[in-house]
Amino acid sequence: MNITTMLVALGSLAALAAGGWAWRKWAPRSFWYAVEFPAKAALVYLTWTHIASGCGLSRKRRRWRFALDAIPLAGPAVMVQRRRLRSVEIEKPPRLRLLRPTPLGWRVWVRLHDGQLPEDYANVADRLAHAWRVHAVRVVAFKPGRVQLLATMRDPLTVVDVSPETGELLTVRPGMLENGEPWVMDFRTVPHWLNAGATQSGKSNLANAILKGLAPQPVALVGFDLKGGVEFTPYAPRLSALATTRGECVRLLDDLVQVVTDRMALCRKEGARNIWRLPDGLRPMPIVVLVDEVAELFLMADKSEKEEVSKTATALLRVAQLGRAFGIYLVVCGQRIGSDLGPGVTALRSQLSGRICHRVNDPETANMTLGDMDPAALDAARGIAAETPGVAVIAGQDGSWHRARSVYVSEEEAEAAARRFAHLTPAWSVLTSGPTAAEPIAA
Ligand SMILES: Nc1ncnc2c1ncn2[C@@H]1O[C@H](COP(=O)(O)OP(=O)(O)O)[C@@H](O)[C@H]1O
Ligand SMILES: [Mg+2]
CATH class of the missing domain: 3.40.50.300 (P-loop containing nucleotide triphosphate hydrolases)
Incomplete structure (x- = not known):
């Protein structure tokens, strides 16, 4: 790579970073929906197995898996490798449905494992908030077998700017x-x-x-x-x-x-x-x-x-x-x-x-x-x-x-x-x- 291409590449990267910075500063809403939220969502899905297990929400399941086994053939001197079915224990996280963006974070339905209650999720909400690097996670709704979690990136209550008049009677x-x-x-x-x-x-x-x-x-x-x-x-x-x-x-x-x-x-x-x-x-x-x-x-x-x-x-x-x-x-x-x-x-x-x-x-x-x-x-x-x-x-x-x-x-x-x-x-x-x-x- 000659020096000009390198300079052009560096220049484009710097321009991209400056553009991103300006976009985020001047139009934070569209930046959130177009860039930050998809990145955050990808991270949440990629780390979910790990995080659910860390928060104690996963269940251990036995699964049959093919594994390569070394089998001695006519004494230990001669081993052959053979595929064999073996039962293994795996951690299964509760199923995370589609993350939907909100102006301040996202909401998502989670399928409960058998025997779990919405409280099990409310109890680990703080842990989830830390793991997801957000301000707070709350259980906001539940239906049989499902809970809805709401994650907020920052406290929306630091500045409240609404008008009390609604124009509707009472x-x-x-x-x-x-x-x-x-x-x-x-x-x-x-x-x-x-x-x-x-x-x-x-x-x-x-x-x-x-x-x-x-x-x-x-x-x-x-x-x-x-x-x-x-x-x-x-x-x-x-x-x-x-x-x-x-x-x-x-x-x-x-x-x-x-x-x-x-x-x-x-x-x-x-x-x-x-x-x-x-x-x-x-x-x-x-x-x-x-x-x-x-x-x-x-x-x-x-x-x-x-x-x-x-x-x-x-x-x-x-x-x-x-x-x-x-x-x-x-x-x-x-x-x-x-x-x-x-x-x-x-x-x-x-x-x-x-x-x-x-x-x-x-x-x-x-x-x-x-x-x-x-x-x-x-x-x-x-x-x-x-x-x-x-x-x-x-x-x-x-x-x-x-x-x-x-x-x-x-x-x-x-x-x-x-x-x-x-x-x-x-x-x-x-x-x-x-x-x-x-x-x-x-x-
Ligand atoms: N929603 C709010 N946002 C910002 N400041 C508030 C808010 N509510 C109350 N305050 C501040 O807190 C102070 C105490 O509130 P006040 O309504 O008089 O309390 P209380 O009637 O319970 O004694 C007020 O002087 C006001 O400046
Ligand atoms: Mg008073």
């Missing part, structure tokens, strides 16, 4: 899930939510995001804020009612129970199971109730408040029980919501089927919030770092769970949304003055 997008998809809360599917976490874990930020997402919609918003109203007063222009003292709480809950009762009567009269079955002209406006620190509703300064507290508990429970059918939805925030707060709290908690667990101080709070979920969900909740406020484990009714992070919505931003859409705020007197008087809305 649906908000308060953040992002770990799989890179938007986190969507649909109150018509999961009507009531428990939003738990230690102080500074991101509960109020999530409430801000929900408020910002609901503000442009034809829904009424109601706030309970017994910490002197410091949290919700700035959002008053978009709130149809706000209770900041115990007396106001009791009155507002009485009103809500009355609204439920009126709506129930209206539905009965019209032969509808719920407000969504009512004709358009009759359907009352949905109401979303935000409760800032639920413990404040249940704590008593002295004995004299006992009756009020028990009234509050009963009313809140009644609203939760009937709310789904009659268009009243709850978002209950709190540091913990356990039986130590008093009777009725456990019953209320069981009505809040949507669960959001931010960082917590003690393991019981995670247990309490996530209930008897998958132990991996509890581990994920306990592992949330203080440096990442807004990160939470969320669980719906179907038993599936996700790590997610809310989008940062400052108080100023939420306040601005409340002012901007103040004209959509129905007066509380209109909402409470009987079923037909309430402003009708389209589904």
Whole structure:
């Protein structure tokens, strides 16, 4: 090879490397799909037997193989080689199906060996993540005999940039899930939510995001804020009612129970199971109730408040029980919501089927919030770092769970949304003055 060819070859290599670098820098998405992912996928398939065995996922199988044997013929001096069938033990990895790229990694179905459970894969997820050199591997789905693994190259929750407004009634997008998809809360599917976490874990930020997402919609918003109203007063222009003292709480809950009762009567009269079955002209406006620190509703300064507290508990429970059918939805925030707060709290908690667990101080709070979920969900909740406020484990009714992070919505931003859409705020007197008087809305 003469010097010119060598220089040309080196030059082309350098140009290729520079081109690749620029492609990756300026169009990382297409670079991932066209170059990085195929390379990564090839590596995953090539090393799978080795990695599955290292993670203890393989099974030993006996197989018949032809082997060359040296057979002595008329004494050791003369040996002949002959092909012979022999049983040998081989490691068989579980079958890896087609790797499908996602914006941040890939998902893949794996066939379980007989006797294996999805947990066997969840237990070795960290080992797989190390072996594949990725940020995390999670079991995200399973069907009989198969599990789906999701590998993510980096934590998608370090920067969350989504908009809470969805344009769909009673649906908000308060953040992002770990799989890179938007986190969507649909109150018509999961009507009531428990939003738990230690102080500074991101509960109020999530409430801000929900408020910002609901503000442009034809829904009424109601706030309970017994910490002197410091949290919700700035959002008053978009709130149809706000209770900041115990007396106001009791009155507002009485009103809500009355609204439920009126709506129930209206539905009965019209032969509808719920407000969504009512004709358009009759359907009352949905109401979303935000409760800032639920413990404040249940704590008593002295004995004299006992009756009020028990009234509050009963009313809140009644609203939760009937709310789904009659268009009243709850978002209950709190540091913990356990039986130590008093009777009725456990019953209320069981009505809040949507669960959001931010960082917590003690393991019981995670247990309490996530209930008897998958132990991996509890581990994920306990592992949330203080440096990442807004990160939470969320669980719906179907038993599936996700790590997610809310989008940062400052108080100023939420306040601005409340002012901007103040004209959509129905007066509380209109909402409470009987079923037909309430402003009708389209589904
Ligand atoms: N999703 C988020 N992204 C970035 N920062 C957040 C997020 N959620 C909360 N924070 C920050 O964490 C701090 C505490 O959040 P906050 O919602 O007030 O917690 P809590 O109500 O649980 O006490 C806030 O000052 C905010 O700056
Ligand atoms: Mg708060």
